[in-house]
Amino acid sequence: MYLHQLFVLGLLQVLGAHATQFLDRNLAYRSPFAEHPQLSHNTQEIQNRYLTHARRQVTDASFKDDHYPTFYGGEFGNSPFIWSGGINFTHSVASGDPLDTSVLLWTRAVPISPAGTSELPDQSVPICVSYKLFTSANLSGRPIDSGTAFTSYDVDFTVKLEATSLKPDTKYFFQFSDCTNPSLVSPIGTTRTLASPNTPARSVNKGKPLSIAVFSCSQFQAGWFNAYGFAAHNTTADIFVHLGDYIYESLGNGARIGRQVLGRELATIRDYRQRLNQYRTDTSLRALIRCRYLFELRDDHEVADNSWKAGTADSNDTAAGCAFSPSGACFTDRKLAAVRAYHEWMPIRQVDLRDKLRIWRNFQIGKLLDLTMLDTRQYERDITDVYYNTVVNTIAAFNNRSLLGATQEKWLYDTLSKSKARNAVWRIIGQQIIFTQLQLRESFNLDAWDGYRANRARVLDHLYKNKISNTVILAGDSHANWVSDLAHPNDTSYNPATGAGAIGVEFAGTAVTSGSSFGSGILPADADKMSRELVGVNADLQWSEGSFRGFFLLSIDADTLNATYYGMRNISFANLEGFPTAHFVVKNGENKLSRPVAGGTVGAGVLKSSL
Ligand SMILES: *[C@@H]1O[C@H](CO)[C@@H](O)[C@H](O)[C@H]1NC(C)=O
Numbered sequence: 001m002y003l004h005q006l007f008v009l010g011l012l013q014v015l016g017a018h019a020t021q022f023l024d025r026n027l028a029y030r031s032p033f034a035e036h037p038q039l040s041h042n043t044q045e046i047q048n049r050y051l052t053h054a055r056r057q058v059t060d061a062s063f064k065d066d067h068y069p070t071f072y073g074g075e076f077g078n079s080p081f082i083w084s085g086g087i088n089f090t091h092s093v094a095s096g097d098p099l100d101t102s103v104l105l106w107t108r109a110v111p112i113s114p115a116g117t118s119e120l121p122d123q124s125v126p127i128c129v130s131y132k133l134f135t136s137a138n139l140s141g142r143p144i145d146s147g148t149a150f151t152s153y154d155v156d157f158t159v160k161l162e163a164t165s166l167k168p169d170t171k172y173f174f175q176f177s178d179c180t181n182p183s184l185v186s187p188i189g190t191t192r193t194l195a196s197p198n199t200p201a202r203s204v205n206k207g208k209p210l211s212i213a214v215f216s217c218s219q220f221q222a223g224w225f226n227a228y229g230f231a232a233h234n235t236t237a238d239i240f241v242h243l244g245d246y247i248y249e250s251l252g253n254g255a256r257i258g259r260q261v262l263g264r265e266l267a268t269i270r271d272y273r274q275r276l277n278q279y280r281t282d283t284s285l286r287a288l289i290r291c292r293y294l295f296e297l298r299d300d301h302e303v304a305d306n307s308w309k310a311g312t313a314d315s316n317d318t319a320a321g322c323a324f325s326p327s328g329a330c331f332t333d334r335k336l337a338a339v340r341a342y343h344e345w346m347p348i349r350q351v352d353l354r355d356k357l358r359i360w361r362n363f364q365i366g367k368l369l370d371l372t373m374l375d376t377r378q379y380e381r382d383i384t385d386v387y388y389n390t391v392v393n394t395i396a397a398f399n400n401r402s403l404l405g406a407t408q409e410k411w412l413y414d415t416l417s418k419s420k421a422r423n424a425v426w427r428i429i430g431q432q433i434i435f436t437q438l439q440l441r442e443s444f445n446l447d448a449w450d451g452y453r454a455n456r457a458r459v460l461d462h463l464y465k466n467k468i469s470n471t472v473i474l475a476g477d478s479h480a481n482w483v484s485d486l487a488h489p490n491d492t493s494y495n496p497a498t499g500a501g502a503i504g505v506e507f508a509g510t511a512v513t514s515g516s517s518f519g520s521g522i523l524p525a526d527a528d529k530m531s532r533e534l535v536g537v538n539a540d541l542q543w544s545e546g547s548f549r550g551f552f553l554l555s556i557d558a559d560t561l562n563a564t565y566y567g568m569r570n571i572s573f574a575n576l577e578g579f580p581t582a583h584f585v586v587k588n589g590e591n592k593l594s595r596p597v598a599g600g601t602v603g604a605g606v607l608k609s610s611l
Pocket residue numbers: 088089090112
């Protein structure tokens with residue numbers, strides 16, 4: 001008996017008990033959440049589709065194909081057919097959202113034409129993949145965890161599953177293979193689990209500082225993802241966090257640098273899948289996600305420009321808005337498509353299977369920190385600045401305006417308080433948009449927290465009133481670097497020179513590639529002129545830099561949290577040339593940037609203290 005027939009025999013025994021379990025094992029079918037007709041798959045229906053096909057195969061004598069191993073046992077109704085013509089792991093592997101004993105593993109398994117033939121793969125049978133996870137890099141010894149899952153065109157051949165029963169704070173190596181041909185394997189991925197929530201702060205990461213690389217705004221056509229490559233190859237980052245705008249919906253023109261995007265402006269599920277697919281062909285991005293794990297958030301461009309809960313700058317959810325969209329899809333349909341494709345391609349957890357859009361979630365990394373990931377964009381955000389609606393100027397400070405929505409806002413306060421109560425040293429809030437008030441000449445960016453002032457005040461009030469220390473807010477979205485002490489805007493009890501009166505720190509990072517908000521391609525000297533003005537006008541802002549594309553790296557232990565900013569030399573071709581632009585220290589209990597800020601000198605941009 002062939003190995004795959006043995007395998008199928010094994011499958012059958014299990015299938016008798018629970019026919020859809022190999023489909024259910026693939027979390028992509030619950031993309032992004034269960035029990036919703038437009039947003040999840042009925043795996044029973046898919047299973048029935050397979051069975052119908054299987055019956056056809058034996059009853060219709062003219063149907064002949066060797067590539068579906070099957071088992072003609074008594075219980076034919078349960079017989080699974082799986083593709084055995086070979087599969088292509090087209091997009092390597094990835095992992096994400098680890099907990100202390102589990103982590104999500106990801107791959108994509110596409111059926112290929114059997115060797116030597118031009119036969120098109122029949123897509124009406126499931127693809128079956130196995131995975132194994134080991135502690136040794138050469139995959140020797142007994143696997144720590146292993147399992148099997150199906151995928152199919154319904155989920156763009158993505159596979160997302162949870163490896164469980166792992167040891168906390170441990171590095172693992174994993175690989176997928178074709179169930180019908182175990183010698184056909186994916187690249188080997190590296191991942192890790194987090195320390196258990198009760199691990200003492202000084203024991204997390206085996207006592208070494210934990211380092212987190214933070215990215216945002218990676219537009220394919222705007223440049224090469226050198227920042228990803230640099231972080232993967234030239235830093236010791238343990239964790240990668242992307243704060244959103246991981247893909248862009250727009251078409252743009254990257255032909256000049258060999259980065260043209262395929263398709264059109266995104267609107268349908270096919271469009272979003274194609275764009276995610278193309279982004280994942282980037283070698284720097286692959287290197288990054290194959291070797292470390294990822295925590296992901298989405299900002300507007302994962303759906304559409306300046307989106308909010310019911311619309312975007314690109315379209316209104318009206319007949320006119322539908323007509324504007326390239327496919328005629330209304331905003332709501334567009335958002336559903338975007339969210340589905342996102343959950344298929346991103347190794348992120350579905351925290352609440354019944355909460356449609358929820359991606360906000362919290363990770364307790366020992367007693368060292370809580371990493372609290374928010375959704376300030378797609379969940380419940382009230383109307384934002386969509387360019388023509390100047391009314392946002394007048395409503396920006398209304399109390400009844402919410403960026404997070406009531407449920408998430410309450411959860412944030414509870415999470416921060418719980419984190420303090422459990423004696424976690426640091427509270428790191430990963431979110432999309434700039435938190436600190438930033439006056440830009442006469443105006444504010446109303447698509448940032450400046451457009452939701454009461455919501456921002458409530459967050460700060462919660463920190464001050466409950467004496468919650470060591471909060472560090474991360475932000476992306478703005479395509480420039482901004483480092484600030486956290487305090488109520490215009491509060492004169494905060495002292496910009498000493499930092500006294502502050503309640504934390506904000507580290508906002510520039511884009512991986514997207515053009516500077518100071519002016520696309522702006523040179524350092526010109527950007528610094530603007531930065532000088534900005535750090536002069538804005539009390540809380542301690543460093544501003546607007547020329548370089550890049551990312552920043554946090555290095556955290558129980559005594560200090562450091563942030564080192566990196567600028568990439570040139571993103572118009574693939575290279576690993578980056579340099580530190582500034583290094584900041586935050587000391588446990590100080591709730592401000594340590595003075596002198598950045599040690600008094602920076603490699604780029606302007607410090608307030610240098611004025
Ligand atoms: C596998 O997929 C990659 C990426 O799409 C492609 O370049 C390659 O030709 C495929 N290999 C086979 C055998 O189909």
